[in-house]
Every structure is written in C-alpha cells, then in structure tokens.
Amino acid sequence: MEKIKRTFMIVTVLAALALLVSACDDTLDVFQAYSFDLVTMPVQESLREGETAEIRCTLAKEGEYKNAEFFIRMxxxxxxxxxxxxxxTVFQPNDLYPLKKTEFRLYYTSHCSDQQTIDVYIQDNFGQVVQKTFSWQDKRASEDITDK
Structure with a gap:
C-alpha cells in the first residue's frame, strides 16, 4: 500500500511538472500601441482680435515604443x-504634421471678434486619436454690444 501511494505521488508530481513546462511559451509579446493623451496647462478663455493665446502641451504616453510616431492636425x-x-509651422485645417517632441507649445492668434473654437487632434501611426477642443470669446466685443 505504501509503495502504491509513493508511486501515485511521483506520477502526480511529474504530471504537474509536465503541465507547467508545457504551459510556458518562449515567444516574446511586444506591445506597440500604448494609449496616450494630450495634457495642457489651463488656457485663457477670452481672446480679442489680434491677440495670441499660448497652449502649453505635453504628450502623456502610457508606455514607450521606439517606432511610435505621432502627428498633429487642427x-x-x-x-x-x-x-x-x-x-x-502654421497649421492648415485638416493637414497632418509630424510631432517630433512630447512637450511643445501651440500659439493661437485670433483674426475675428466672434466666438472661436479649434479642435486639435493627435494621432499615432497605429490609428489611435485624441482630440482636445479650445474655445475663446472676445469679452470686450460682447461688452460693447451690451453697452449699446
């Protein structure tokens, strides 16, 4: 009886080891498409015609892949x-421009006294896209209208 228990124990341990060894895989999983976001400092809300707003940007990536490329459009x-x-570089609407830095600044100059909105898109070469919207109102123009 003791010999049967010992044999059963040895067979069980060998079977468990065989399962563990066969479950291992020598292939390396390479993750390429890490998620990312465009982080900005607070941006002013009022902008008069002819004024320029600075938008300080950081591309925050969850991981690093050396062949990842990023592009910007507006x-x-x-x-x-x-x-x-x-x-x-002056952006033309919907044209794609390479983004070489993870920290950069954008400058928006107003050419009207109406409300203004721009959408900035960052995308990578894996098809992931992040969009940020910036809006400005010319408070002086709206104050002039209400004063009349």
Missing amino acids: FQPDGEGELKMDSG
Missing part, C-alpha cells in the same frame, strides 16, 4: 484664426 469649426507650432 480644425476650426467656429471663428477665424491661426494656429502655429512653437517651431513656427
């Missing part, structure tokens, strides 16, 4: 203005 649904990168 669209302006309301108002008229110009969005410029700190490198001097």
